[in-house]
Amino acid sequence: MSTLSANTKRHRVTVVGSGNWGSTIAKVVAENVLEFPNLFESEVQMWVHEEQVTIPKSSPSYDPASELCTKEQPLSALINTVHENVKYLPGIKLPDNLVANPNIADSVKGSTILIFNLPHQFIKKACDGLEGHIVPFARGISCIKGVEVSQKGVRLLSDMIGERLGIYCGALSGANIASEIAQGKWSETTVAYDPPAVDSRHPTPRHSPTTSSTNLGMTPANGEKIKLQALPSDYPPLSHENMKHLFHRPYFHVRIVSDVAGVSLGGALKNIVAIAAGYVDGLGWGDNAKAAVMRVGILEEVKFGQMFFSTVKASTFTSESCGVADVITSCMGGRNFRCAKMATERGVSIAEVEKNELNGQVLQGTTTAKEVNDFLSSQGKEKEFPLFTAVYNILQGKNKPEDIPSLIEVKD
Numbered sequence: 001m002s003t004l005s006a007n008t009k010r011h012r013v014t015v016v017g018s019g020n021w022g023s024t025i026a027k028v029v030a031e032n033v034l035e036f037p038n039l040f041e042s043e044v045q046m047w048v049h050e051e052q053v054t055i056p057k058s059s060p061s062y063d064p065a066s067e068l069c070t071k072e073q074p075l076s077a078l079i080n081t082v083h084e085n086v087k088y089l090p091g092i093k094l095p096d097n098l099v100a101n102p103n104i105a106d107s108v109k110g111s112t113i114l115i116f117n118l119p120h121q122f123i124k125k126a127c128d129g130l131e132g133h134i135v136p137f138a139r140g141i142s143c144i145k146g147v148e149v150s151q152k153g154v155r156l157l158s159d160m161i162g163e164r165l166g167i168y169c170g171a172l173s174g175a176n177i178a179s180e181i182a183q184g185k186w187s188e189t190t191v192a193y194d195p196p197a198v199d200s201r202h203p204t205p206r207h208s209p210t211t212s213s214t215n216l217g218m219t220p221a222n223g224e225k226i227k228l229q230a231l232p233s234d235y236p237p238l239s240h241e242n243m244k245h246l247f248h249r250p251y252f253h254v255r256i257v258s259d260v261a262g263v264s265l266g267g268a269l270k271n272i273v274a275i276a277a278g279y280v281d282g283l284g285w286g287d288n289a290k291a292a293v294m295r296v297g298i299l300e301e302v303k304f305g306q307m308f309f310s311t312v313k314a315s316t317f318t319s320e321s322c323g324v325a326d327v328i329t330s331c332m333g334g335r336n337f338r339c340a341k342m343a344t345e346r347g348v349s350i351a352e353v354e355k356n357e358l359n360g361q362v363l364q365g366t367t368t369a370k371e372v373n374d375f376l377s378s379q380g381k382e383k384e385f386p387l388f389t390a391v392y393n394i395l396q397g398k399n400k401p402e403d404i405p406s407l408i409e410v411k412d
């Protein structure tokens with residue numbers, strides 16, 4: 001007779017966020033939970049920041065005879081009726097087992113896996129709504145591309161989430177233009193998931209920002225402050241293998257690594273690089289110019305990681321999807337790239353293009369450029385990151401896209 005304890009419970013999954021990438025990842029995991037009924041509950045919850053929307057005529061869900069199409073509806077109700085996020089992921093059929101929920105506290109009720117996927121500007125407010133409502137032994141994965149900067153230093157969003165909610169939080173990031181993945185076009189991604197072994201009561205900090213001499217030592221999520229709760233034994237373990245089952249699809253290939261800081265920083269910092277690529281492309285300077293800013297940008301990503309986060313591995317940036325590959329795809333077709341390019345061509349601000357062209361989608365690169373600059377200037381390190389600094393100064397109107405070559409040129 002088997003002595004293995006039976007895993008009588010199944011993991012319940014909630015995706016916190018329902019934008020372009022939030023809805024896409026929700027689709028991915030909602031497909032996967034059905035393939036692993038011994039691991040996951042079949043229903044996946046998706047928290048929706050509620051708003052009133054109308055179904056556009058271009059949507060497959062548009063039916064002029066239907067009352068749904070004649071007046072505005074709450075987005076969450078529409079998603080549950082037509083199984084399409086008509087505003088943020090139009091044209092994509094979402095699985096029936098994906099349930100949109102406008103109540104953030106209710107959406108995470110009983111969930112042991114929380115996937116955070118919303119623009120980084122909104123994550124703190126979302127955590128306010130989650131505090132006191134989550135399962136204490138839940139585990140998180142942040143798909144958000146950004147960092148948090150405060151007077152204390154720079155912090156990974158996975159750490160911020162983990163500390164706020166008292167849970168372990170890993171990260172997912174890669175060369176992942178959402179619309180392609182939503183259409184089932186093949187891509188790779190990187191999941192960084194490295195919870196302390198057996199959830200001991202005194203886990204070792206894994207990816208704490210370094211340099212206590214510069215007072216950047218913000219407590220990481222997995223540091224002593226957090227008393228992580230062990231996953232009860234009646235749940236299937238949240239091993240690398242089972243995490244992979246949650247995200248890996250035939251069209252979405254997952255590699256699991258341990259470098260949460262490297263994965264998170266690759267995703268956050270490439271958005272600044274993509275803006276620089278948009279600037280030079282918008283000037284009509286061609287692919288060589290774009291390759292030049294990508295080269296410098298990748299070097300600055302690695303340098304930033306190694307300067308401020310003790311455990312970052314340079315190989316994460318070069319070998320994994322979350323590094324060079326994400327820089328490349330973002331500088332070819334990402335929104336930060338496209339908006340910076342359009343803004344340069346039209347002679348308007350990126351904010352104006354974002355407002356007029358993205359239909360409510362939100363750029364991360366403009367705020368990240370400012371946050372990173374705030375941090376670098378507080379450390380007196382702006383000159384060591386000339387591309388990041390150039391992008392910030394162009395956004396501020398202190399420089400022009402045309403200045404990029406001289407701003408990033410290494411002077412003899």
Ligand SMILES: NC(=O)C1=CN([C@@H]2O[C@H](COP(=O)(O)OP(=O)(O)OC[C@H]3O[C@@H](n4cnc5c(N)ncnc54)[C@H](O)[C@@H]3O)[C@@H](O)[C@H]2O)C=CC1
Pocket residue numbers: 017018019020021022023048049050088117118119120122125143144145146176177178179360361362363364
């Ligand atoms: N879209 C993409 O191709 C990819 C995006 N990402 C990252 O995923 C994260 C989420 O991005 P997307 O899902 O694309 O978002 P999005 O750009 O589609 O943003 C819109 C979302 O923000 C929500 N929102 C607006 N105001 C809000 C508020 N006050 N509070 C809370 N939510 C509010 C909207 O309801 C909507 O769900 C970002 O960090 C992004 O960098 C990562 C990979 C690919």
Ligand SMILES: O=C(CO)COP(=O)(O)O
Pocket residue numbers: 145174175176177178271274326329330333334335336337363364
């Ligand atoms: O992160 C992305 C691709 O990996 C998408 O980037 P944008 O937010 O610039 O569209």
